[in-house]
Amino acid sequence: MAGREGGTGLDYAALFAAVPAACVVLDRELTIVAANDAYVEVTGRPAADLTGRSFFEAFPPDPSDPTPGGAEAQRESLEAVLVSGQANVLLLQHYAIPRAGRAGEFEPRWWNVANQPLIGADGQVDLIIHRVEDVSDYVTSEHAAAVRGPDGQRMAAPHAELMSRVQRLAHTHSRLQKSTARSHDVALALQQAMLATPDLARHPEIAVRYRPAMRGMNACGDWYDVVDLPGGRFGLTVGDVVGHGVGAASVMGMLRSALxxxxxxxxxxxxxxxxxxxxARSLDGATATTTFACQVFPVSRLLTYSSAGHPPPVLMHADGTYHLLDSATDPPLGVRLEHVPRPQATAEYQPGDLLVLYTDGLIERRGEDIDAGLARLVAVTGEFRHLPPEDVADGLLHTLANPEGQQDDISLMVTRF
Incomplete structure (x- = not known):
């Protein structure tokens, strides 16, 4: 077995002991960084001939292959894993490999392939475990079992025909995953564009973060915003549209701009x-959106606020005491049958205090009361209250994001007064 440790500090020896199947480890550039003994044996290629090389340089497609497409399917599968962060499986892939020590010669093979991502500290794919099972002997025996029909024509055996259909289905699945990954990129690009906050550049005391959900389209309907107002005042808003994907992100953009x-x-x-x-009543998909808005008055050290069904922000004082901004909470947008004036409240702050605005993805966990998540937020904010806003934002995300997998996106805004 040969290889090196990646940015994750991965112990390849332990990995290959736990996964005895033939496998290699690829980095983000699809370079082979490790190959186990089983992979060396099944491919007939020395480990020294594989590690440090691009996967498709080590295993180029056979130019004379009468059934091309195997290399393309492999590349699409690996790229889909890099973008989506989810495993991808290819069944019965025909992919000829170079014969060891015989330049220009290829040996036809049939493979079952599983590409499993390893997620790094930044939430992105750091490495891919590329595991293969050589099923060439089985496929060859099935094709050899072909029979002749009543008209004397050669007919594929049922298993061979089934395998051919499975191969085409697997290839289609890979292409669909790649298409989904592209849609995911479009959705995230749309959301990031709509989260642009020009006035934020004039507020070094404010740190903002957006973390997409780990599943589905990843783009959702959360937002944050900073708005400069006359007289040295400024406004802060955060909100959460119901739903996921491009539709929710589009509604979010319209509501955020309107607010x-x-x-x-x-x-x-x-x-x-x-x-x-x-x-919101006139906008499809906007009903039940929650949002919080406040205005900050630096001269008088006051802030006024109002909430439309949104989780209460935390005003953490320098001495460790805190105040939940929950005295002016009303139902979410568009749910009242008749228009009713919304409440407004005022809170005082002192230099050194910290204000944390967030969306519910930061504190909610399935099967748990939201008060437990809010208590965690208060406790962790108290621990980090003396750090710079950027460090507080990073610390809150790292500590509070659901370790079992983030089901909802998170918007977060930390302001130091």
Missing amino acids: SAAIRVADGPSGALEALGLY
């Missing part, structure tokens, strides 16, 4: 949310 405009002209955050609620 950004409303908070500039309305009489306080409650007036801005009243206007937004009326707008």
Whole structure:
């Protein structure tokens, strides 16, 4: 067995002991960084001839292969894993490999392939375990079992025909995964564009984070925003649209823009949310959106706020005491049958205090009361309260994101007063 440890500090010896099947480890550039003894044996290629080389340089497609497409399917599968972060399986792939020590000669093989990602600390795919099972002997025996029909024509044996169909289905599945991965990229690009916050550049005391969900399209309907207002004031908003994917991200963009405009002209955050609620009634997909809006008055050290069904922000004081901004909470947008003025409350802050705005993906866990997640947020914010806002934001995400897999996206805003 040969290989080196990657950025994850992976112990390849332990890995290959636990996974005795033939496998190699690929990095993000699809370079082979390790190959176990079983893989060396099944491919007939020395480990020294594999490690450090691109996978498709070590295993180029056979130019004379009468059934091309195996290399393309392999590449699509690996690229889908890199983008989606999810495992990909290929069944009965025909892929000829170079014969060891015989330049220009290829040996036809049939493979079952499993590509399993290893996620790094940054949440991206760090390595791929490429595991193979050589089923060439089985496929050859099935094709040899072909029979002749009543008209004397050669007919494929049922198993061989089934395997051919499975191969085509697996290839189609790989292409669909790649298409889904591209859609995922479009959705995230759309969301990141709509989260652009020009006024944030003038506020080094504010740190923002967005972390997409780990499943599905990954783009959802969470937002944050910073709005400069006359007289040295500024507004902060955060919100969460129901649903996932491009549709939710589109609704989020429209609501966020509408609130950004409303908070500039309305009489306080409650007036801005009243206007937004009326707008939400006319927008498909906007009903039941939760949002929180506040205005900060640096001279008087006051903030006014209003909430439309959103989890309460945490105002953490420098001495470790805290205040939940939950005194002006009303139902989510668009759920009232009649228009009712929204409440508004005021809170005082002192220099050194910390304000944490967030969406429910940060604190919610399946099967757990939301108060438990809110208690965790308060405790962790208290531990980090003396750190710079950027470090607080990173610490909250690292500590509070669901270790069993993040089911919802997270928007987070940390402000140091």
